[in-house]
Amino acid sequence: xxxxxxxxxxxxxxxxxxxxxxxxxxxxxxxxxxxxxxxxxxxxxxxxxxxxxxxxxxxxxxxxxxxxxxxxxxxxxxxxxxxxxxxxxxxxxxxxxxxxxxxxxxxxxxxxxxxxxxxxxxxxxxxxxxxxxxxxxxxxxxxxxxxxxxxxxxxxxxxxxxxxxxxxxxxxxxxxxxxxxxxxxxxxxxxxxxxxxxxxxxxxxxxxxxxxxxxxxxxxxxxxxxxxxxxxxxxxxxxxxxxxxxxxxxxxxxxxxxxxxxxxxxxxxxxxxxxxxxxxxxxxxxxxx
Amino acid sequence: xxxxxxxxxxxxxxxxxxxxxxxxxxxxxxxxxxxxxxxxxxxxxxxxxxxxxxxxxxxxxxxxxxxxxxxxxxxxxxxxxxxxxxxxxxxxxxxxxxxxxxxxxxxxxxxxxxxxxxxxxxxxxxxxxxxxxxxxxxxxxxxxxxxxxxxxxxxxxxxxxxxxxxxxxxxxxxxxxxxxxxxxxxxxxxxxxxxxxxxxxxxxxxxxxxxxxxxxxxxxxxxxxxxxxxxxxxxxxxxxxxxxxxxxxxxxxxxxxxxxxxxxxxxxxxxxxxxxxxxxxxxxxxxxxxxxxxxxx
Amino acid sequence: xxxxxxxxxxxxxxxxxxxxxxxxxxxxxxxxxxxxxxxxxxxxxxxxxxxxxxxxxxxxxxxxxxxxxxxxxxxxxxxxxxxxxxxxxxxxxxxxxxxxxxxxxxxxxxxxxxxxxxxxxxxxxxxxxxxxxxxxxxxxxxxxxxxxxxxxxxxxxxxxxxxxxxxxxxxxxxxxxxxxxxxxxxxxxxxxxxxxxxxxxxxxxxxxxxxxxxxxxxxxxxxxxxxxxxxxxxxxxxxxxxxxxxxxxxxxxxxxxxxxxxxxxxx
Numbered sequence: 030x031x032x033x034x035x036x037x038x039x040x041x042x043x044x045x046x047x048x049x050x051x052x053x054x055x056x057x058x059x060x061x062x063x064x065x066x067x068x069x070x071x072x073x074x075x076x077x078x079x080x081x082x083x084x085x086x087x088x089x090x091x092x093x094x095x096x097x098x099x100x101x102x103x104x105x106x107x108x109x110x111x112x113x114x115x116x117x118x119x120x121x122x123x124x125x126x127x128x129x130x131x132x133x134x135x136x137x138x139x140x141x142x143x144x145x146x147x148x149x150x151x152x153x154x155x156x157x158x159x160x161x162x163x164x165x166x167x168x169x170x171x172x173x174x175x176x177x178x179x180x181x182x183x184x185x186x187x188x189x190x191x192x193x194x195x196x197x198x199x200x201x202x203x204x205x206x207x208x209x210x211x212x213x214x215x216x217x218x219x220x221x222x223x224x225x226x227x228x229x230x231x232x233x234x235x236x237x238x239x240x241x242x243x244x245x246x247x248x249x250x251x252x253x254x255x256x257x258x259x260x261x262x263x264x265x266x267x268x269x270x271x272x273x274x275x276x277x278x279x280x281x282x283x284x285x286x287x288x289x290x291x292x293x294x295x296x297x298x299x300x301x302x303x304x305x306x307x308x309x310x311x312x313x314x315x316x317x318x
Numbered sequence: 319x320x321x322x323x324x325x326x327x328x329x330x331x332x333x334x335x336x337x338x339x340x341x342x343x344x345x346x347x348x349x350x351x352x353x354x355x356x357x358x359x360x361x362x363x364x365x366x367x368x369x370x371x372x373x374x375x376x377x378x379x380x381x382x383x384x385x386x387x388x389x390x391x392x393x394x395x396x397x398x399x400x401x402x403x404x405x406x407x408x409x410x411x412x413x414x415x416x417x418x419x420x421x422x423x424x425x426x427x428x429x430x431x432x433x434x435x436x437x438x439x440x441x442x443x444x445x446x447x448x449x450x451x452x453x454x455x456x457x458x459x460x461x462x463x464x465x466x467x468x469x470x471x472x473x474x475x476x477x478x479x480x481x482x483x484x485x486x487x488x489x490x491x492x493x494x495x496x497x498x499x500x501x502x503x504x505x506x507x508x509x510x511x512x513x514x515x516x517x518x519x520x521x522x523x524x525x526x527x528x529x530x531x532x533x534x535x536x537x538x539x540x541x542x543x544x545x546x547x548x549x550x551x552x553x554x555x556x557x558x559x560x561x562x563x564x565x566x567x568x569x570x571x572x573x574x575x576x577x578x579x580x581x582x583x584x585x586x587x588x589x590x591x592x593x594x595x596x597x598x599x600x601x602x603x604x605x606x607x608x609x610x611x612x613x614x615x
Numbered sequence: 616x617x618x619x620x621x622x623x624x625x626x627x628x629x630x631x632x633x634x635x636x637x638x639x640x641x642x643x644x645x646x647x648x649x650x651x652x653x654x655x656x657x658x659x660x661x662x663x664x665x666x667x668x669x670x671x672x673x674x675x676x677x678x679x680x681x682x683x684x685x686x687x688x689x690x691x692x693x694x695x696x697x698x699x700x701x702x703x704x705x706x707x708x709x710x711x712x713x714x715x716x717x718x719x720x721x722x723x724x725x726x727x728x729x730x731x732x733x734x735x736x737x738x739x740x741x742x743x744x745x746x747x748x749x750x751x752x753x754x755x756x757x758x759x760x761x762x763x764x765x766x767x768x769x770x771x772x773x774x775x776x777x778x779x780x781x782x783x784x785x786x787x788x789x790x791x792x793x794x795x796x797x798x799x800x801x802x803x804x805x806x807x808x809x810x811x812x813x814x815x816x817x818x819x820x821x822x823x824x825x826x827x828x829x830x831x832x833x834x835x836x837x838x839x840x841x842x843x844x845x846x847x848x849x850x851x852x853x854x855x856x857x858x859x860x861x862x863x864x865x866x867x868x869x870x871x872x873x874x875x876x877x878x879x880x881x882x
Binding site for chain 1 (some may be wrong): 488491492497521524562566587588591594598
């Protein structure tokens with residue numbers, strides 16, 4: 030069953046004013062449970078508006094949204110409980126930290142869920158372990174930590190709520206390559222262990238290629254593509270047409286194909302590229318000889 | 319090329335409030351930047367690159383050693399504003415460096431501080447807006463602009479002061495790909511067509527690859543300092559200090575490791591495709607040759 | 616949504632009022648307020664209302680903006696009117712038990728209500744037709760004489776500019792932080808006063824922290840652009856009084872004279 034399902038979902042900002050803007054337009058998608066999905070699209074393509082609907086922060090102007098089979102806006106009193114099923118980590122989440130210690134900050138979400146002390150403690154420690162925060166760091170003020178550490182505390186704060194769906198909006202923005210790989214690695218680990226659904230909004234196709242099983246491409250308020258990574262990157266031409274750059278390595282292989290070599294141009298990671306090249310070098314050539 | 323910025327044996331440490339031992343950022347560092355150069359400084363967070371950049375316009379002063387800008391010592395208080403006029407600085411967060419509520423007023427801010435004549439300010443503001451391509455937004459409120467546009471407003475505010483050098487501290491870190499592209503184009507244009515020395519601090523390898531010179535810093539020392547091609551060929555070393563290389567370089571490096579002879583000084587898609595093509599043809603030719611020989615046997 | 620709030624409410628335009636020197640606009644607004652208060656008879660206030668309508672017409676600001684700007688003061692007007700109507704003694708007009716409405720009371724109520732309405736509508740026109748930056752510039756120049764008595768006029772105006780610049784940014788940021796905490800299950804809509812006040816902590820703390828960070832970075836950016844206070848500073852935009860401004864001043868003075876004359880006649 031789809032964990033998130035939308036039916037003709039639309040959202041219009043400032044309706045009835047001259048600034049009216051359709052942010053998402055008639056979107057119907059189903060997000061299957063247990064997937065790791067990359068969400069890409071330009072600024073203003075509607076991806077932020079869409080993910081805010083998944084968490085119930087925005088109410089659709091028209092259309093329906095189902096979380097785990099339940100109509101999110103059918104009964105407003107249930108909204109809060111449904112919302113706990115979808116954890117949302119915003120861009121630069123470190124700017125939302127406020128507690129005296131990291132421990133307390135991570136506990137904020139679980140506490141709001143009304144869990145008992147023992148459960149809260151267990152979840153905080155578990156979440157901290159996922160983002161590799163030490164016991165000593167947990168007791169520190171979040172404001173004493175480095176930028177990358179702060180971000181991990183903020184992410185742990187959402188992990189501790191154990192949402193069925195975890196959504197992260199550009200979790201690696203502004204980090205150096207090491208910090209970036211570290212956080213993506215930790216999220217992937219979390220996903221593999223918890224078997225939950227993870228959506229990551231990213232501008233970097235290279236990153237998406239590294240972690241995602243499926244890719245959701247937004248363009249001009251609509252879903253442009255929603256398919257497996259292979260199928261999405263296979264349409265690199267269309268992607269560059271709407272101004273999204275495919276990974277450099279994919280471009281290299283597309284160029285080789287254009288020059289007449291029988292390569293598989295659906296290559297988007299270095300490992301895959303290496304394998305493909307070696308296959309070509311070892312298996313090929315004899316035919317031509 | 320004349321040395322424009324010259325650091326001789328500079329050391330710097332941060333004093334932390336509740337820590338008696340100051341944190342040493344760099345020690346006895348020598349560093350020069352030539353007039354008209356386009357230099358990228360790479361390094362992971364905490365490698366000291368931002369701290370070094372802040373020395374270039376006397377925001378920070380070295381504890382030991384000497385740093386001169388166009389022959390002026392940054393320790394010399396009388397030259398402070400001359401130095402800051404010659405070396406402009408653009409920061410990461412465009413929101414936190416725009417002072418005024420109208421784009422053109424913000425671009426004028428530096429000139430007003432320097433006490434330039436009003437008519438001259440007007441002229442230079444218009445020129446600066448033109449050169450970064452945001453003239454049409456000159457009467458807009460900055461918060462209505464996109465990240466890339468805001469960052470270009472910040473750059474225009476610096477250019478209007480007619481600096482000889484601009485230091486940009488991760489100017490694209492908070493931007494989307496389109497904004498990054500706009501800012502990079504502006505930076506390259508300023509260097510190529512206006513001869514302004516550019517020091518670009520960045521985390522993005524593709525941006526560094528577009529520069530003439532790449533300096534890699536790690537724990538307060540210069541690890542590598544050469545052309546982008548040369549620097550990125552040190553794939554293993556870069557990875558060990560938490561940096562990345564362009565994928566085009568990495569695939570060549572990986573194939574090399576797998577026993578195929580490949581040049582590793584490759585940066586662009588085209589170069590990479592060329593080299594891979596050569597490799598394929600070479601390998602196939604060798605195979606054909608081997609097959610012929612085998613046939614003869 | 617917080618984002619929909621606009622501060623300063625400036626409507627760009629090319630009308631003669633938009634083009635007036637902001638200094639004269641402030642002076643004229645002050646004179647207009649003086650005029651409203653010297654009008655001691657409801658009829659002399661007609662001059663004030665007529666001027667208001669005329670100025671809005673000339674400026675091209677839609678009339679409905681008047682009602683929009685007046686909305687927040689309606690409770691104040693009702694309150695003062697009630698006080699005036701019921702508690703001012705004089706010739707009774709109407710009596711019902713202990714409630715007595717006097718002629719003077721009614722007059723005063725009308726007078727005060729019209730004054731307040733005109734005052735708000737008139738000064739709103741100043742902000743509708745003047746950009747915040749022009750306004751701060753004008754205030755800085757008009758207050759310049761106070762520098763002699765050590766009032767930090769330049770610093771105050773710089774603070775105002777920066778505040779105006781950062782209000783939209785901070786509103787946006789508040790919106791973001793609120794959403795982020797809501798996504799973590801923060802409940803800001805229910806509970807008693809204490810609970811609600813407590814629910815603000817997760818929003819205010821990050822907001823303060825980020826404001827300090829912004830202030831720090833802005834200060835550095837300003838230093839990099841050679842900022843060293845108001846001394847020796849020039850301005851790109853120079854303010855010049857034109858014929859238009861002197862005409863406006865004359866109109867204001869004549870109107871005040873007219874009001875004074877009307878007061879005499881009607882008294």
